[in-house]
Amino acid sequence: MGLKRENFRMVGKLGVIVLGMFCFGYALVPIYRAICEMTGINVLALGDRQIPGATPKTSPNTQIDTSRSITVEFDANAxxxxxxxxxxxxxxxxxxxxxxxxxxxxxxxxxxxxxxxIPSYAPMQAGSHFNKLECFCFSQYTLAPGEKKQWPVAFVIDPKLSKDVTTITLSYTFFEVGGKTPPAPVAAASVREPGA
Known part of the structure; x- marks a missing residue:
């Protein structure tokens, strides 16, 4: 009789754990949405520029600083x-x-x-304020001979960027991974040992 009672208790405890896990998993979606909106990484909350195929938003984004414009220049190096x-x-x-x-x-x-x-930014201080939401620089790509691709870079410039910065240059260097192209040369500082 004692063993049966212990088994019922164990099943009850496991049932409570399963129910708790289900509730936690169910609550993750609204928690995730709230965190994304608070941190500003939710794509839908960041801009109201029309995206092809997107449905219009009902409320404007109040995070946009319309009092100033920044010129973003794009550069590509292969x-x-x-x-x-x-x-x-x-x-x-x-x-x-x-x-x-x-x-x-x-x-x-x-x-x-x-x-x-690999991306780089000028001026350097702009790098920490240039938030890429989608970028081909996050992954490696394999292309067949003659294959052509187009890749998007979706970004938001943080309104906390200094008002002195009016132009940002986003530059990419595209290089072969594990291929025959040698890496870019790196300037090495010559170090002289004492007594040499």
Missing amino acids: RGPWMFKPAVTSIQVHPGELATVMYEFQNVQNRTMSAQA
């Missing part, structure tokens, strides 16, 4: 024999506004290659 360029060379955006720019890439070689891009 470390290898392929074509890589932005669809536009520059755009004007308000801080807090969601913007998307396409980059074009084509493997002009007669072999398959894998590559990745």
Whole structure:
């Protein structure tokens, strides 16, 4: 009889644990939404620029600083024999506004290659205020000979960016991963040992 009672208690405890896990999992979605809205990483809450296929929003984004505009210039550098360029060379955006720019890439070689891009910013202080929500630089890509792709860069400039900054240059260097293209040269500082 004692063993049966212990089994019922164990089943009861396990049932409470399962119910608690279900409730926690069910609550994660609204918790995640609340955190995204508070931190400003929710794409739908960041900008009201029309995105093709998107439904219009009912309320404007109050995080956009319409009192100023920033020119964002786009640059592309290829470390290898392929074509890589932005669809536009520059755009004007308000801080807090969601913007998307396409980059074009084509493997002009007669072999398959894998590559990745590394971003850089000028001025350097802009890097911490340039929030990319979608970027091809997050992944490596493999392209067949002659294959052409277009990739988006969706970004928001933090309104906390200094008002002195009126132009930001976003530059990408696209390089082959594990391929035949040598890495970019790195300037090495010569170190002299004492007594040399």
